[in-house]
Amino acid sequence: MNPAPLRRWLAQHQPSAQRFPYDAVIDAYQHHGKQRVPTNWTALLRAARGRLPELPAPTGDLAAFLDLALDKPDDRYDYRSYLALPLLPIPDPDNRPQPADRMLAHRDRLHVLLLADLITFELRALDNSSPPLPQLRPDPAVVRKRLRHTVRAAMPALRRRGVTIPAASDPVTAARQAAAVALDLSPQERLTLRATMLPVSTVHDEWMFIRVLQTFELTFGLLAVDLTAAIAAVHGGHLHTAGTRLSFAATLLRETAPLWSLLATIQPQAFHTFRVHTDGASAIQSRAYKLVESLCRTPDPQRLNSAAYLSVPDVRARIRGGQPTITEALDAIRANHQALAQTPVLADGMRQFTTAVHQWRRTHYRLAVRMLGTSRPGTGATPGTPYLFHGRDAAVFGDREPLTCGDGHR
Incomplete structure (x- = not known):
């Protein structure tokens, strides 16, 4: 070079x-x-x-x-610089609010572009067109499985954007059709995709790892916006609106399921080869995760003073400053059984979101155990799966089944 x-x-x-x-x-x-x-x-x-x-x-x-x-x-x-998050327009409840449909459209566009970039990278490797990161290339069968899961992960956003991918038995054909949506990239979008791929290694699978984590960050950013809107709606007495936002947040979270299947195609040798260079970068530093968690329920003092929140000082400051939560907002109206009974959309939204969160946590845990085992340290030399999940670091919510999305609030 x-x-x-x-x-x-x-x-x-x-x-x-x-x-x-x-x-x-x-x-x-x-x-x-x-x-x-x-x-x-x-x-x-x-x-x-x-x-x-x-x-x-x-x-x-x-x-x-x-x-x-x-x-x-x-x-x-750190985690933010590893994923180049400062260059990605992650939705943020602190920014000037926009109409929900516009924010979803922006998220869907970037979500599709990130996944289309991954598809293009994998297709170039499959076609032997000399893409970057040549170390430890997966075999064609793994690539085909990876492409199938990537298309599945992109499909809900593609449908909302009016793009239909014809049914194809061949995952490579479907992937080429999905990647074609990125042909109309603006110069700024092209630069964003290029500039947000600065891997630490030349291991092939790191490209997928980075793109999947970036798409998770994008989705959790929008979830934080939706939860903030739901809290405001409850405080304003708009319980139907709050239920709708919670139901939509649940839908977004469920749509991430194929991303876990995609991430599960990572080759263990590849993962353990590049992760030795990620010391200092851990998902424990994810601002979007902590925003979602803290908007559901105020963390207890022990957790607030743990590495999980000390690594996101601005979120910690929000909490210490009295950030409102879904749990507190609903506690205020819980005594009014008539209001809740007259708003089944809110109760349904609460159930949907709780179920989606617990499914997300279970899947995250299973994959982490598969990749790290139960005794290895976590990425970036942080504690591994026992700390991440029993200590509730990477888990977004608590261990007991909640009525809403809070830990230990029935």
């Missing part, structure tokens, strides 16, 4: 963010893996970051990209 394009950019009297050689840098990172990018590249990238104050605005995306590319040399590497 030749850093000449980056040197030429730096040599300009007044370089611009729009002309930054993203492709050359990304190609280098995918060729070497972030863990082994040569020091001459990181030195040039630091020089580029040093010139940002000279550039005409806007430079926000470039600044974020350079921080992500330099996270390991800067000793700032």
Whole structure:
């Protein structure tokens, strides 16, 4: 990989963010893996970051990209930088609210594009067209299974976008049809997909691992928005609306089921090869997970002061500042049995969401045990499955069956 394009950019009297050689840098990172990018590249990238104050605005995306590319040399590497989350438009209840249908459309578009990118990557490997990450390629049978699950994971969002994939017995044919929806990428979407794939290794399966985790983050971000809306609806006396938002959140969570099947196709040797380079990055740091969990029920003091929440200080600050929760909102109306009886949509939404959450947790646990066993440490040198699930780190909600989505509230 030749850093000449980056040197030429730096040599300009007044370089611009729009002309930054993203492709050359990304190609280098995918060729070497972030863990082994040569020091001459990181030195040039630091020089580029040093010139940002000279550039005409806007430079926000470039600044974020350079921080992500330099996270390991800067000793700032974590889950968010591993997944390049600052460059992904993850839904966030703190942002200015938009109509629910518009937010869903934005989420569905990005969800499909992330999965279409994965399909394209796997098809290139299947076609022997020399994609990046050549180490430990899976055999064709595994790829075909992977493609089938990826198409399944994309289908609900595709249908909502009016895209129909004809029934095909061959998963490769269906995958090519699903990937075709990404042919109309805007320049910004193309850059987003490219810039959010900075793997630590050259192991083939890491591409899938990153894309699946990014799609989970995207979905949980929207779940946090829906839960926030449901809380506001309960407080405003709009119980039917609250039930509808909870039912929809349950549907979104159920739609992630094929992602678990997809992730289960990861080769154990591949996973344990690249995960040794992910020290410092763990799902324990997922802001979206913690938002969803804390919007359902205020964590107890022990959990709030554990690594799970100390790793997401802004969410912890929200909670300590009195963030409202679904459990508290419903407790306020629980005594009014007539109101609840007259709003079966709310009760149904509560049941659906609780069921979806518990199914998600069970599937997550089974896959984690399969990948990590019951004694291995977790990704990023965090505790493994006993801590993640009995200690409720990666679990979104508590262990007892709740009436709503809170832990221990019947």
